[in-house]
Each structure stands twice: as structure tokens, then as C-alpha cells.
Amino acid sequence: MLKISASNLNALFDRIAEKQTLYIPVDREPNVSEYKKYESGMTMSKALNTVRSAKDFFFPQTENLAEFKMSGKTIEVKDIRKENEDFVVFGVRACDARSFGILDKVFLSEPVDSFYKNRRDHGTIVTMACTRPAETCFCTTFGIDPTVPGGDVSVFFDGENYFFLDNTPKGEAFVASVSDLLENGDASKLAEVQENARNIMKKLPLAGLSTDSFGGERLMEHFNSDKWAELSESCFGCGTCTFVCPTCQCYDIRDFDTGNGIKRFRCWDSCMYSDFTKMAHGNSRNSQLERFRQRFMHKLVYFPANNDGEFGCVGCGRCLSKCPISMNIVKVMKALEDK
Amino acid sequence: MNNDTLIPLIGVVTDIRQDTPDVKTFRVNALDGGKVFEHMPGQCAMLSIPGVGEGMFSITSSPTNKEFMEFSIKKCGCLTTWLHAMDVGQQITIRGPYGNYFPVDTELKGKDLLFVAGGIGLAPLRSVINYVRDKRADYGDVQIVYGSRSKDDLVDYKEIIDEWTADPNIEVNLTIDNPQEGWDGHVGFVPNYVKELNPSTNKTVLVCGPPIMIKFTLAGLKELGFTETQVYTTMELRMKCGVGKCGRCNIGDKYVCKDGPVFRFDQLDALPDEY
Numbered sequence: 001m002l003k004i005s006a007s008n009l010n011a012l013f014d015r016i017a018e019k020q021t022l023y024i025p026v027d028r029e030p031n032v033s034e035y036k037k038y039e040s041g042m043t044m045s046k047a048l049n050t051v052r053s054a055k056d057f058f059f060p061q062t063e064n065l066a067e068f069k070m071s072g073k074t075i076e077v078k079d080i081r082k083e084n085e086d087f088v089v090f091g092v093r094a095c096d097a098r099s100f101g102i103l104d105k106v107f108l109s110e111p112v113d114s115f116y117k118n119r120r121d122h123g124t125i126v127t128m129a130c131t132r133p134a135e136t137c138f139c140t141t142f143g144i145d146p147t148v149p150g151g152d153v154s155v156f157f158d159g160e161n162y163f164f165l166d167n168t169p170k171g172e173a174f175v176a177s178v179s180d181l182l183e184n185g186d187a188s189k190l191a192e193v194q195e196n197a198r199n200i201m202k203k204l205p206l207a208g209l210s211t212d213s214f215g216g217e218r219l220m221e222h223f224n225s226d227k228w229a230e231l232s233e234s235c236f237g238c239g240t241c242t243f244v245c246p247t248c249q250c251y252d253i254r255d256f257d258t259g260n261g262i263k264r265f266r267c268w269d270s271c272m273y274s275d276f277t278k279m280a281h282g283n284s285r286n287s288q289l290e291r292f293r294q295r296f297m298h299k300l301v302y303f304p305a306n307n308d309g310e311f312g313c314v315g316c317g318r319c320l321s322k323c324p325i326s327m328n329i330v331k332v333m334k335a336l337e338d339k
Numbered sequence: 340m341n342n343d344t345l346i347p348l349i350g351v352v353t354d355i356r357q358d359t360p361d362v363k364t365f366r367v368n369a370l371d372g373g374k375v376f377e378h379m380p381g382q383c384a385m386l387s388i389p390g391v392g393e394g395m396f397s398i399t400s401s402p403t404n405k406e407f408m409e410f411s412i413k414k415c416g417c418l419t420t421w422l423h424a425m426d427v428g429q430q431i432t433i434r435g436p437y438g439n440y441f442p443v444d445t446e447l448k449g450k451d452l453l454f455v456a457g458g459i460g461l462a463p464l465r466s467v468i469n470y471v472r473d474k475r476a477d478y479g480d481v482q483i484v485y486g487s488r489s490k491d492d493l494v495d496y497k498e499i500i501d502e503w504t505a506d507p508n509i510e511v512n513l514t515i516d517n518p519q520e521g522w523d524g525h526v527g528f529v530p531n532y533v534k535e536l537n538p539s540t541n542k543t544v545l546v547c548g549p550p551i552m553i554k555f556t557l558a559g560l561k562e563l564g565f566t567e568t569q570v571y572t573t574m575e576l577r578m579k580c581g582v583g584k585c586g587r588c589n590i591g592d593k594y595v596c597k598d599g600p601v602f603r604f605d606q607l608d609a610l611p612d613e614y
Contacts, residue, residue: 066346068389068432075349075389075430081340111582114343219591223611250586253345253579255390262389266345269585277577277587280416284576284590284614298586305592 002175003161003185012181013038013090019177020124021087023057025050035089044091048134049316053246054096057089058119059103061243061268065115065253068262081114084122088174091128094149095139095316099246100125102314105307106249115266124174125151131197136317138206138330144314146201147194158189206315206330213337216305223297227335232292234325239270241328244318247299250276271295296332344582347387347432350375353407355427359492362459363423364399364411367433374408375433380443380466381573381601384435385581386410392418395578395596398436399462401469411462411494437581438600441467441545441571443474450543451479455556457529457548458487461494463573463600464547468503475508482538486514486529490522512536530555537563544570550614557604567604574600576614590614 004012016022022038025045033045034052067078100120107116127149130137139146148154152171156163164182166172175182201207214222242248252269255262269276271294277284285291303312313329320328354366369375378384378398387393394416400409414423422431441447452471456464471478483503487493493513504511514525514532525532529552540563546556553572560570574595576588583597591610593599 070389073426073429075432077347077349077432079346081343081346083340106584111344112341113345113584114340115345118340216592220609220611223591223613249584251579252585253393255392257390264389269579269587271586279575279577280419290613294589297591298589302589302592 001163001165001185001187001190002179002182003163003187004182005161006157008181009044009162010041012178013042013044014040015178015181016088016090019086021085022090023087024090038090048130048132048137049093049096049318051318051322052244053099053316053318054089054092055099055103055246055249057087057123058100058116059107059249059251059268063115063266065264065266068255068264070262081118084118086122086124088124088126090126091155092125092149092151093128093130093316094144094146095137095314096246097125097127097150098139098142098144098314099316102247102303102307102310102312103249105310124153124170126153126155126171126174127151129154129156129194129197131157131193133197133201133204134317135205136320137201137204138209138315138317140201140207141209141211141315142311142313145198147197156187156190156193158187158193161185163187163190206317209315209330209333210337211300211311211333214300214304214311214333215309216301219297219301219305222301222336223293225336228289228293231327231332231335232289235272235288235292235327236325237270237272237274237288237291238324239272240322240324241319242270242272242295243268244322246314246316246318247312248295271298296329299329300333300336344434345580347385347434348375349430350386350408350433352425352427352429352431355425358411358494358496359487361414362411362492362494363414364409364495365422365425367408367410367431368406370430373406376436378402378408378436379440380470381438381440381463382436383438383581383596383600384408384410384433385437385578386418386422387432388418388421389432391421392416393432393579394418395437395575395581397463397466397573397600399465401466401473403470403473411459411465413459435581437596439598441573441601443467443470447543448477449479451539451541452481453538453542453544454481454483454485455529455533455544455546455548456483456485457552458492459494460546460548460552461485462547464545465495465498467545472503472506472509480510480542481508482510482512482536482542484512484514484529484533484536486516486527486532488516490515490519528552528555530559534559534563540564540569542569546570546572567608570604571601572604572607574602574614 025033026036033047069076107113130146299312350367356364579585583594588595
């Protein structure tokens with residue numbers, strides 16, 4: 001298997017960054033990691049995952065959809081789309097890598113979202129196998145193996161060397177482009193590292209969480225559950241769960257008057273917000289209970305109903321660590337599941 | 340790069356008709372004349388004035404109209420207030436058509452039809468009514484029950500009187516909520532009027548209006564012996580994208596913009612009561 005030693009990793013980054021924009025997870029403060037555009041000398045974070053998910057690379061928090069010139073009674077539409085430049089995201093975890101497949105089901109289904117597709121077409125995902133899953137992790141609940149992280153190229157670390165396995169033609173091209181920095185290495189220690197990580201997953205507090213009680217066929221039953229009142233009681237609709245979630249993709253479209261024309265933007269939105277469904281004549285989800293229920297019903301029931309049983313959650317655990325009232329999808333699943 | 344549905348086309352307003360004190364009907368053409376795009380009865384389009392807002396409106400003209408599209412719009416919010424202040428010649432952005440449509444060429448074909456509309460709820464049904472009128476031989480009896488708060492609030496009153504009531508092959512029953520000088524027609528709420536008229540349960544019903552009207556109309560129809568599989572309606576919820584991606588117009592696992600706006604009541608029954 002092709003490998004590079006840990007001490008040479010930055011040489012690899014430098015090489016990639018010569019040709020393409022490279023993003024790697026970098027520590028903002030100890031163990032608080034975020035993706036940054038790589039510049040020579042940056043050190044890759046050792047944190048398990050980034051605070052924000054990797055969805056920004058394909059579905060940014062804000063993006064310009066179109067521009068308009070208004071003059072008297074006339075309107076001119078400007079298509080400002082440009083072919084994206086190739087880029088590489090390095091160090092994506094298995095959970096986030098799976099989330100791209102979920103976002104694909106939304107944005108690449110007809111009619112294809114060209115803004116998203118443009119970025120997807122030009123992005124190469126280099127994933128990083130997990131070796132030390134955290135207590136908030138529950139990706140295995142959704143059938144994800146964090147030691148086999150997917151993406152275009154999977155990278156495995158055995159403590160000394162990073163091993164590369166390409167999964168797609170794009171990944172193959174990526175490995176070929178840096179192959180002179182890689183050497184053949186003995187990957188025999190990897191099996192042990194993977195086994196160790198899998199054993200950690202089995203002992204984690206959320207290891208037993210199951211999706212068996214969820215899916216499209218349980219729609220009315222879960223919608224009408226009497227548990228929602230208690231579960232949603234403390235939610236103040238801050239939307240943090242939505243913003244850190246790798247699969248939340250609801251969006252708003254808003255116009256901004258620059259003083260020299262109108263720019264139309266797409267921005268992340270949250271079904272937890274009170275004006276999300278507000279219309280001139282009323283609001284279909286007036287209470288926080290209804291809005292809270294919508295978010296979890298979408299992930300656990302509506303999304304699988306429309307996507308061959310696939311759930312809208314990857315078990316990354318971000319909402320568990322970030323919700324200010326410590327409410328999260330795990331608590332919701334436990335409250336609603338068959339006892 | 341391929342066209343993206345989120346990047347709109349331009350239409351021009353070529354005629355504005357003041358239908359009621361708060362409803363105007365706008366005629367929209369492509370910049371070089373003709374229609375911006377084709378549609379089916381019940382489908383919708385996203386209209387926008389950049390910098391003001393974008394909203395989903397049902398296309399009230401029939402697809403059989405080959406010259407232009409029309410939108411009947413009630414003034415009730417930010418964008419609609421701006422639209423009401425427009426003059427002829429104003430350009431707007433338009434994208435669509437979105438959503439499904441009334442099954443005019445399948446389930447409704449050959450059927451006796453009963454249209455029940457309240458207020459601005461006539462807008463989506465008008466597209467079907469005129470489609471049916473233009474293909475009259477394809478359908479059985481046609482009855483229209485339409486009501487509004489007052490005589491002045493009946494949308495498309497001129498067309499109703501000049502064309503629909505003058506058509507011997509259509510039965511038109513109008514009603515207003517309260518007695519009014521100059522009105523010698525029926526007075527009373529739409530759901531009660533439908534019950535009084537006691538239509539044959541052979542009919543397939545298309546209903547649109549305020550939620551409360553729809554609710555009581557459906558209840559009344561059931562009392563008369565209609566089943567939910569005979570009754571269609573069209574829904575309206577907040578929308579941004581129009582193609583089932585922005586995530587806000589869902590009722591359960593169905594998106595009103597993509598899977599609707601037209602639903603049969605037995606289909607709605609299988610969904611949460613969240614609309």
C-alpha cells in the first residue's frame with residue numbers, strides 16, 4: 001500500500017497546494033479545529049473532527065446565485081456562474097464523507113442544483129480513518145464504519161505512516177499526482193489499528209443506538225407521539241444544531257441591494273426558526289414543538305421515506321456537544337423508539 | 340453550464356386588471372411576445388421583483404391560452420403590495436412551471452365536474468375551468484360554485500358573467516357572505532350553499548379557497564355522500580426554491596411545491612395535519 005511518513009506529510013500538502021487549493025483541518029485553539037486553506041507550514045489538527053461540518057465546501061453558508069440590474073421598468077438577469085476550480089479537502093471523517101452522499105440526494109436529484117454540482121465535480125475528498133472515536137460518536141448506528149472512511153481517497157494512519165487507498169477515478173488521479181512522494185509500505189499494522197478503533201466504538205455510550213424504530217412507514221405514529229411536548233419544551237430555536245449538522249440543507253433565498261444592482265443570495269436556514277414557514281396569511285408550524293418535531297421527523301422519517309430508507313443523520317455527534325440545552329437526536333430517538 | 344431553475348427568466352406585464360379592491364390580475368408575456376413557458380392547469384410559477392421578494396403564484400390562465408399567462412394576485416404582503424403598484428410594461432422575473440397539476444387528461448377526463456371556490460381560491464381553478472371549457476367534449480357536466488365576502492370581491496366577475504354564465508353547458512352558482520344592495524343572487528357561505536345545491540355524488544370535486552372554507556366544504560360533501568377520493572384541492576405553503584430542496588413547504592414527507600400543489604383528500608388524509 002502506498003504511504004507517506006508522518007514527518008513528510010507537509011511535503012505532500014505543499015505539493016498538492018502547488019496545483020490546487022487545499023483545505024485541511026487546523027487547530028484554532030487546542031483541540032478546536034476548523035478547515036483552513038492550506039498555507040505552507042500549517043499543521044494538520046489532531047482533533048477528532050472539525051467544529052463545523054465539511055458541508056460548506058459544497059453547500060456554503062452563503063452564496064451568490066444571480067445578479068440583477070434594475071433600470072426603469074426593465075430587469076436584466078446576470079448569470080454569474082463560473083466553472084469552479086479544482087480543490088482538495090484533506091482529513092474528512094467517515095461521518096462527513098457520508099453526509100455528502102445525503103446532500104447529493106437532495107441537490108443532484110432533478111432538477112440538478114448546478115451550484116452544488118459545480119463544487120462537487122471539482123472537489124476531491126481525501127478522508128481520514130478514525131482511530132480514537134469520541135463519546136459523542138454514533139456513526140455505526142447509520143451503518144458507517146469510521147475505520148473505512150470512503151471519499152475519493154481513504155487515508156489510514158498507523159501511528160507512523162499515512163497509507164493511501166483510492167476509491168474513485170478522481171481519487172486515482174489524485175494519488176497518481178503525488179505518487180513520487182509516496183512509497184510502498186507495510187500496512188500490516190493497520191488491521192490492528194482498525195480493530196482497536198472498532199472495539200472503542202463498541203464500548204461507547206451510544207453504541208447500542210438503533211434505527212429500527214424509524215423510517216418512512218412510521219410517519220403518522222411518530223408525528224402523533226405525545227413525547228414531542230416534553231422533548232421540545234426547552235428548545236429555544238437557536239438553530240445551532242442545524243448549522244453544525246453535516247446533513248441539514250434547508251436554505252433561504254434573499255436579495256441584497258448593493259446600491260449598484262441586486263444580488264440574490266442563498267443562505268443556510270433552519271426549520272427551527274419561527275419565520276421559516278411564515279407566510280402573509282399564517283404559519284404552518286406556529287409552535288416550537290412543531291418546528292422541533294419537523295427537524296427530527298425530517299431526518300428519521302421523511303428523508304428515509306423519500307430516499308430508499310437512508311436516514312438524514314450520520315452520527316457525527318456535533319449536535320450532542322453543541323446544543324445549549326443538551327437536547328439532541330439521540331435523546332429524541334431514545335424517547336421515540338420501541339421499548 | 341446547464342440552465343439552473345433558480346436563475347429566473349424575464350417576463351413583462353402587458354395588462355393589469357383590477358378585479359376586486361385587493362385582487363389584480365396580471366397578464367405576463369415573454370419579452371418577444373408569447374408565453375414565457377407552457378404549463379398545465381394547477382401548476383405554479385415563482386414571480387419576483389429583485390430586491391423586493393419572490394413568491395409562488397398559481398397560473399390562473401388556461402394552458403389553452405396560447406398568447407399569454409395570467410396571475411390573479413391578492414395584495415396581502417410585501418411582494419404583492421409591490422406587484423399591485425406596478426404599471427403595464429414593468430418587467431418581472433419568472434421561473435417555473437412548478438408542481439403537479441389537476442389530472443385533466445386522466446382521472447378527470449369524462450367526469451362530471453364540480454368546482455367549489457372561495458375568494459382568491461378561484462385563481463388556480465380558473466385555469467382548469469377554462470381548460471375544460473376549451474375541451475368541453477372531453478368532460479361531462481360542469482358546475483361551478485363560487486362565493487366571496489361581497490359582490491365586489493368576486494374575482495374575474497366579468498369573465499364569469501360574460502362567458503361562464505352565458506355558456507349553456509355550464510351551471511354557475513354564485514354566492515356572497517352577506518346581503519348587498521344590487522345583488523339578487525344567493526347569500527350565504529360556500530359550504531352551506533354546496534349542501535343546499537345537493538350536487539350529484541357522481542361528480543368529481545375540485546375545491547380551493549380559505550382553509551376554513553375547504554374544511555367545511557369537505558365535511559358538507561361527506562354528509563352528501565361524497566368520498567375523499569372524489570375531491571381534489573390545491574395547497575399553498577411557504578416556498579423558496581420550488582423544486583423540493585429548500586425544505587420548508589413539506590407536509591410530512593411530501594413537498595407542496597413538487598409533490599403538490601394538487602392533492603386528493605385521501606392523499607392528504609395519509610399526511611400529518613400540519614398545513
